[in-house]
Each structure stands twice: as structure tokens, then as C-alpha cells.
Amino acid sequence: MEGLWTRIALRLWVALILLFLFTPIALIFVYAFNTSNIQSWPIPGFTLKWFTSTWNDPDVRRSLALSLQVGLGATALALVLGSCAAFAIHRMTWFGREFVSLMFVLPLALPGIVTGIALNAAFSFGGISLSTLTIVVGHTTFCIVVVYNNVLARLRRTQGSLIEAAMDLGANGFQVLRDITLPLISTAVVAGAMLAFALSFDEVIVTTFTAGAQNTLPLWIFGAIRLGQRLPEVNVVVSFVILVTIIPVVIAARLTGGGGTARVPAAR
């Protein structure tokens, strides 16, 4: 129903929005090769020296190690808890189902700062000092939702007849789980885990309130940008974080057909 001019105008609009979305991201990668340590445009030349100095920076390494540790810990916990929740909700028929389901996605609807300060208040009330463990607890709380959403979406699309057929053919509960259910949902579980890791690796708001003196990589970046210090290294680290957060998402989107990746970063 659109006329020629409307179509041209819409195309132009789409092109401008794409430019708006991708120019800043592209710019970061360019700045990572900046020869100067002053961040001005245009950059005077290209160098790889900041990659070496960033890799050799002990602060960056410590933060990276902590981020990996937290990401893996939170992902593992979220994987177990999120899958359990999805299985349980999928099988549930009673009226509480909607309520419980809403509960699991609540960390997405509330601003991250509320989750952060609530956990902070709880830890200080319970006399628990902030450590790696408290960061993992914070991250797990919003990572569960990602795994839960992915696994539940897959379970809903899985045909019950396959499981019934296996049972009719004499498979016991364990065999059905091992040979039918798990293979069917495995890609959704892997996708959920990848998204959970990507989410954890980049999280800064909840982390601010649950980390003690330690720095995760995003906390290091935040501190450095805020003080305007070591910006050449920030360029490199930030480019790296973009890649680390995007690659798992691309894989997850391929595994699930894109559905699971659409809304989740709201957990921030």
C-alpha cells in the first residue's frame, strides 16, 4: 500500500538508524588502534602497542580473571536452577503457575539498581561481607531468567507425543530423559548458558552493589572512564568485551532461531 516516495523515505530512515546504531560501535574498534594516548578525532595513526600493554596490565588481568570466574559460576548455577524451573513450570497445571512464572521474570521488570541495593541491604543485614561469592549470587539471580526463558520456550514447542511414544515402547523415565528430552532441549540449554555468560560478563549495576574491593572487568572499565585514566587500554578492553558479549549471542541465536535473544539484556 506504500507509494514510491514513502518507500524511499522509509529506506532512508532505516539506513540512518542503522548508521546511528553501528557508527559508535565501529568507532571503538578504530580507537583501539590509536597511536596517540589522547582520544581525539581523527586518530593520527594505527598501532598495536596498546594491545600488548593491556595484556600485560596486572589490574586488567585480575579483573578479567574475576569476571571469568563470576561468569562461569553464575552460568553454572543459573543453568541448574533455570532448567529445573522451566521443567517444573512446564509440567505444572495448577493455578499458581502464572504467579510462579511471573516471579522468575521479575528481575527483568525491576530496574537493576533495585535488585542491586536489595541484595546489598540483605548482605549487610546478614553480616555477609562482599566477596566473589556475593557477586556470583547477584549475577545468578538475573541469569536464571535467561536459561529459564530459553528452556521453557523449547519445552513448549516440543511435542508430547514423542515422549508418549517412547513410554509406550517401554522406555523408563530415565531413558526418556536421556534419549528423548535432553537431546531435544540441549541446544536451548546451551543457548541459555551462553546468553547468561554474556549477560554476566558485561553487568555493572548489580555488580556495583555486590562487589567489595574487587573489580570485575566492567567495574574496571567504569572506574577508568570515570577518572579518565588509561583510556588507550580502555579502548582495547572495551573492544574485547564487545566481542565476548556478541559472539555467544550469535551462537545462541543460531541454536534457537533468534527467539531467545530478543529481550533479555533488560536485566541490567
Place this chain on the structure above:
Amino acid sequence: MLLLTPPLAWFVVVYFASLVLLLVTAFWTTNPFTTQIVQFWNTDNFQRLINEPTYHAIIGRTVLIASLVTITDAVLAFPFAYFMARVASRRIQTLLFAAVLLPLWASYLARVYAWILILNHSGVLNWSMHLVGLPPANIGYTNIAMWIVFSYIWLPFMIIPTYAALERVPESLIEAATDLGARRWQTVRDVVLPLALPGVVAGSIFTFSLTLGDFITPILVGGAGSTLIGNVVYDNVGIANNVPFAAALATVPVAIMAVYLLIAQRLGAFRAL
């Protein structure tokens, strides 16, 4: 039932207990000399919020910025989503969907930082202005910068639900409107727009809620007058060490969101989520 126990226990023990405690803490106070929390039930924190004009200004500014960002994103997203849903071929549709998802997932801090590089004094923006013969914009570290960066960061959250809602508009309704003699813009205004509204409102839940709770973007790209609710909460937990007051203040975005969600539900946004 056995499966539900571990995740349910986690949520009740870790998350809900914390949220309840947050609410309770808001009614406590701190000893001004030791900054220790005093578990004495009172409404001082809320009275401070109600009586001090500083906090009215901050809450007002936060709601204003969140509204501006939401409107900006709705305007930017609608034609884009419309093209995706109703003009583009299947292949282009998939590509555009991926093009919206990638920035959504790419590091939040990285994207805020990119705008510091663009907006600062010797950044890309002033350079481009100079190139076309205009005076430098110099909008780095202002509320305008904050508005641009928030709009940029949350834009994908608006595009996706708007696109989903537009895709569900039945072709037959548009044909019927055309057959009945509606002009093109009349069809868009009277048929497409009302049917896409729940999607836009669903997107606005994200753009609004995320802006309400943010403190990173104001710190990094904002200026002297860019303090939002999130910043005051952050400062009261960190520097001032007054968790009860921070907790009281944190109930403000929750209350605003509760009202917002109620209105959104009336407009049918939950079905579009």
C-alpha cells in the same frame, strides 16, 4: 514439585527476602556519628523525600528524561519497525532483526563510552561540524548528551516489540480500509497505529524503567545538573553510607513503575511483550 524446590528456594531466600528487607530498611535510620544502621521503625527517610525540594527536582528530572527518551525512541523506532514488518522482504527482515539485536547485546559500558569519544571537545561530532562549516556543538557532559546516549542505548528495546506488533496487524484489515476508500495516511492513522500501540507501550516499559534506574550514563556523559534518582541511591550506598535512605529512594522508581505497568496493562501492552 521436586524440580521446583531449588529455584523457588533460591528466589524466595535470596531475591524476595532481599526485596522485603529493602522495604523494611527504608523505615530504619542510621546513626549520624557511626553510620551504623539503627533498627528503629520510623518514616524519617520518606519525610525527607517529601519535604526537601532537592529530591523533588531530582525525581522530576528523572521522570522527564525517561519520558523524553521514551518518546524519542518511539519516534525513531516506528518507521524502522514499520519498514521491517510491512515493506522488507523476508531476508532483509532477518538481517535487520540481527542488526537490532547485536547492539542490544554489545556491552552497555562500551556503547556509553563510544559516545564520550563522539561528543567530547575534540571528538567526531565537533570534527564533523567543523567539516561542514558549523560552529562546534560542545554538548559533551550535558543533559542533552545524556538524552542522546539513553535514546541510543535503549532504542533496540523499542524497535523489537513495535516490530512484533506491526507484524501481527492483519493484511485484510488494511485492504478493507483501502477498499472502503481510506487514504494511505488515514489507514496508517486509524488502523495500523492503534493496532501497533500495545507494542510501542511494551517497548516504552523498557526504555522508561531502564532510564529510571540508571546511574552509569549520568555519571559518564552527564554534567553538573544531571543527577538522577539512581545517582542519589548510588551515592548513599557508597559515599554517604546511608543505606536506609537509599532504600527509601529506591522505592520511588518501583512505585513509578507499578503505576506505569498498570497503565500499560490497560493499553494491552502485556500481550505484546
